[in-house]
Amino acid sequence: MSPRLLKVKYVTFKNCFVYLSPNNQNFHTGACIQLTDKGKDYFFSATVINNVVKDSYIGINGSYARTLGIEEDIFVEATLLNPLPVVNRISVQPWTKADYDVLELLAQNVQSNLLDQVRVVNKDQRINIWIGNNLSVTVDVVSVEPISPGTLDFLTEVDISAPNASQKDIRTKTTLPCLENFLSTWNYEPTYFRLIPLSDLPKNPLENSNFPFKAYIYPNNFIENNGFYTASLLNKDKSLCLKICFLENCSNDHKTSNIFVHNDILSQWEVSIGARVALEKVTEYPVITKIIVYIPRSSDNLMDKVKECLEQYCTESLVLNTHFPLKLTENEYYSLSFEYDKIFTLRDCCIFMNKNWLNQYTFKFLESSCVTSFRYFPQENFRKADFCPEIFTEIIEQITQTFCHPSFTPDNVIISGRNGTGKTALITQIAAILSGYPYFVKCQLVECKSLKGKSVESLQKVLHEAFASLTLMQPSLLILDDFHLLCHACEEDDHPNSIQNNRVSEMFFAELSGIQRVYTIGILVSTDSLRSLNKHIYKSRGYHLFKHIFKIKDLNKDDRITMLKHMFSNIALDYQDLSVKTDGSVVQDFKDLYQKSLFEASKQKMTNIEQKHCDVALEKLLALSLSNVKLHKSSKVSFENIGGLQEVKNTLTRSILWPLKYSSIFSNAPLKLQSGVLLYGPPGCGKTLLAGALSKEFDLKLIAVKGPELLSKYIGASEENVRDVFENAQKIRPCILFFDEFDSLAPRRGHDNTGVTDRIVNQLLTQLDGIEALQGVCVVAATSRPDLLDPALLRPGRLDKQLLCPMPNENGRVEILQTLSANLQLEDDVDFREIAKQTDGFAGADLQSLLYTAQILDLNSRMEKADEVLTKLTQGILSEALKQTRPSLTKADRYKYDLIYKKFGNNEEFVAGSKVTLA
Known part of the structure; x- marks a missing residue:
């Protein structure tokens, strides 16, 4: 197409397009236009629109035209081009x-927004x-x-x-002191600051808190003290004219790019801490003729109050802005506008340089409902958590110091702790500290629980929205609470959930590591354990996205007392007793205990909580530590219900009950006490029964583990099961951890082709005698073949207390029979001594089978006679039952076990493959 001569007209559209009238033939929206001015070619995308330019004109943004050197009201050649190729x-x-x-x-x-402003580039x-x-x-x-x-x-x-x-960047060069004032007036490029509420300063320098148009910064070489500047939000079309003053005698160790403004400005602009503004010096002051005051209601009293407020501002030079609510009374506001004698670039403000400006202007009062509709924008504020901060003082200080050195290096931190330990409260406390004086770090919390199950694209969009805010307000901190819910560890790589978890984790790793290469953004995440995090997020080797790891430790006795006093506000209670009963509890458990105790007191119509209310609440309280733990059902069998084994029972009392009951005494022992017990003996001699009776006898929780339960076909799963068992035991301490059939779980190493049991033994050794000793957990293992166990498990510090549960002798059998028959009706002729003499080689389980058989014989005889009334067992019935009952162990079996236990008790070395039977 041949070029056409068109006249340039400046338009106000904020883009790099050119605008044409629809009457210009062949030109259409989206067409590529070449403009030629003074022999130089420029390329644009066209927009055809009505009522913007005349037929002989072409419109272009004035600011952009001046950037290119195109003057207004000159003729340029406009040529329609063929469609241009897409730029890669x-x-x-x-x-x-x-x-x-x-x-x-x-x-x-x-x-x-780039494609909305420019389409053609050259x-x-x-x-x-x-x-x-x-x-x-x-x-x-x-x-x-x-x-x-x-x-x-x-x-x-x-x-x-x-x-x-x-030369354009004059501020980056060293200048002579005599040129500083010249440069400050010659160079008007904006300077960028972060908005901080003035109320966050420890000492508010603003004497008149009702005047919002005065801001403060730390001394700056590029800003004039007591100068007037236009503050424009970078991401919103809002601006105000402010008087900038320097802060004196304030610490500036962390950041100099902060501007402290009145809280009303942040509320009116609907922004939070860290929002960026550009400061540009005001070079032309508007001249006004009249001040218009908008008040919520017409009354002489209200007008007088407005004048009194304005008179308070006459003590110094100041700036006023139009249509900004100014506080008049507690619930009433007024605003101002001005009439100018000529057109100025700054039409929304008025600057008064003299102190007696109030008497120079006429005032006009107008009633307006717009002022009364002013509402404050709620500020995002991290309140300090309502929990006992003394317990977490050390970890709070460490994490705060990690982020808050002057350069604010964007290090990444993981906080791990099981459910209810106070992770959310802790990160809220840290965010409150970092967002306050003197750090003023922008903190944004993302609750991963609400994002669970979303697609990768949705999660990426949420992350980008967070980054868009944090990059603008940096230095900033991104907080991801319960991060393991999104980036969970995978057990099977080919499982559909594993594929999704890996995709999400890879996306988070790429986004988090990529954003920190450019921006000053720290990352703080919380998780229940490091093992719960996906390998793409955290792994023991290679590149580490998170450099600092902090684990919330379990509460010791002093911590529990401190927490109880904090929750109950130092009410007169037996805190020593409560601290013992709440061993193993977490922060949330104490909150629940307080609420349940308060409920128990209210049921009795009492205003104060007493010890009895706490005791009742403790009985009803289900601790969080028990939520995912499979406990052994409470047994009705105690030591009194187990005949014989008196020496074993006495030893268990000394080894288990005393250290747990008198923990304050045993904790002061200079040497590490025995922490594990091994019960061994022939089958049926009461090993498992003893372990169940321990829970009832000592009022302790019991976790019973069968050896084969922990074995898994997947690599690493068996060791993880072992770790989980010990972690669960630590959660509910004091407790007993009982391993039955221990020889199937921990045989001698070196004889397994797969290596699974070898790794399990190694994990058991680490758990039983690790760097951190088991506190409040007693490990009890039972086996009939101690010779098959790995010898390392029986060394001091592990299962170093080995107790033999032997076959009962005659006196033991009498005691067992008497105990088992306590609930049976017996005739006077029953002689358990005679029965004991005839049951040589019977184990405790065999004797129980004998009594069961006798009871069945008695029932059969009653059924034949159609007699529903049970009679007492006689000696004859017991003798008949004895004829039908045989011991579960043969003589050869008993000899085998005797030989094994003799060698085991003498610490003789067992040779692999050697015979231990008469075969």
Whole structure:
């Protein structure tokens, strides 16, 4: 198409398009236009629109036209081009360092809005990018691939490089002191600051708290003290004119790019701590003729109050802004507007340089409902958690110091702890500290629990939205609570859930590690354990995304007393007794205990909590530590119900009951006490029965584990099962951890082709005698073949107390029969001594079978006679039952076990493959 001569007209649209009238034939929206001015070619995308320009005009944004050097009201040649190819990649360079800083902060915003502002690019042709109505940046197009000019597309890659040092960046160069004032008036490039509420300073320097248009910064070489500046939000079309003053005698160890403003400004702008503003010096002061005051209601009293408020501002030079609510009374506000004698660029403010300005202007009062509708924007505020901070003082200080050195290095931190230990309260406490004085770090909390089950794309969108806010307000901290719910460890790689978890984890790893290469953003996550995190997020070797790991330790007795006193507000209670009964409890358990105790007191119509209420609440309280633990059902059998084995029972009392009952005494022992017991003996001699009776006798919780239960075909799963068992035992301490059939779980190492049992033994050795001793957990193992156990398990510090449960002798059998028949009705002729003499070689289980057989014989005889009344067992019935009962162990078996136990008791070495029977 042949070129046409069109006259340039400046328009106000914030983009790099050109605007044409619909009457211009062949021109249409989206067409590529080449403008030629003074022999230089420029390329644009056209927009055809009504009522913007006349037929002989072409419209272009005034700011962008001046950037290109195109003057208004001149004629240019406009040529319609064929459609241009799509650009694969362009490289741009901001014109100034300030523009580069803005692009770096608002990369997400620029990326989403770039195609709405520019479509055609050409090498060496500058473009303007608008970020809101008050701010734009200028960039040079350094290169266009594969051909220039071309059109941008959604898949076009945009590279941004830092500007070269030049005369344009005068502030980066060293200047003589005599030139500083000259430069401050000559160079009007904006300076960027983070908004901080003035109330967060320890000492509020603002004497008149009702005047919001006075802001404070730390002394700065590029800002004039007591000067007037326009503050414009980077991501919103809002601005105010402020008087900037320097803070004196305030610590500035952490950040200098903070501006402290009145809380009303943050509320009116609907922003939170860390929002970025650009400060530009005001060079032209508007001249006004009249001040208009908008008040919520018309009354002489209210007008007088407004004048009194304005008189308070007459003590110094100041600035006022239009239509900004100013506090008049507790619930009433007023606002101002001005009439000007001529057009000024700053029409929304008025600056008074003299102190007696109030008497120079006329006032007009108007009633307006808009002022009464003003509402405060709720600030995002991390309140310090309502929990006992003394317990977590050390970990809070360590994590705070990790983030809060002057450079704010974006280190990453993991806080691990089981459910209810106070992880959420802890991170809330840390966020409250970091967002306050003197750090002012922008903290954003993401609750992963609410995101569980979402797709990778949805999670990535949530993460990008968080990054868009955090990059603008950096230095900032991203907090991911319950991170393991999104990036959980996978047991089977081919499982559908494992594939999803791996995809999510890979995405999080790429996004989190990528954002920290460019921006000052720290990451704080919480998880129930490190093993719960996916291998892409945390692994023991290789690159570590998280450099610092803090584990919330279990509460000791002093911690529990402190927590109880904090929860119950030092009410007169027996805290020593309660601390013993709440061993193994977590922070949430204490909150539940307080609420249940308060409920018990209210049921009795009492206002104060007493000890009896706490005792009742403890009985009804289900601790969080028990929620996922399979406990052995409470047995009705105690030591009194077990005949014989008196020496074994006495030893168990000394080894288990005393250390748990008198923990304060045993904890002061200089040497580590015995922590494990091995019960061994022939089958049926009461080993498992004894373990069940321990729970009833000592009032302890019991976790019973069968050896084969922990074995798994998957590599590493068996060892993890062992670790989980010991961790569960630590959660519910004091308790007894009982391993039955221990020889199937921990045989001698070196004789397993698969290596599974070898790894299990290694894990058991680590758990039984690790660096951290088992506290409040007694390990009891039972086996009939101690010779098959790995010898390392029986060394001091592990299962070093070995107790033999032998075959009962005659006196033992009499005692067993008397105990087992305690609930049976017996005739006077029953002689258990005679029965004991005839049952040589019978184990305790065999004697129980004898009594059971006798009871069945008696029932059969009653049924034949149709007599429903049970009679007493006689000696004859017992003798008949004895004829039908045989011992479970043959003589050869008993000899075999005797030989094994004799060698085991004498610590004789067993030779693999040697015979221990008469066969």
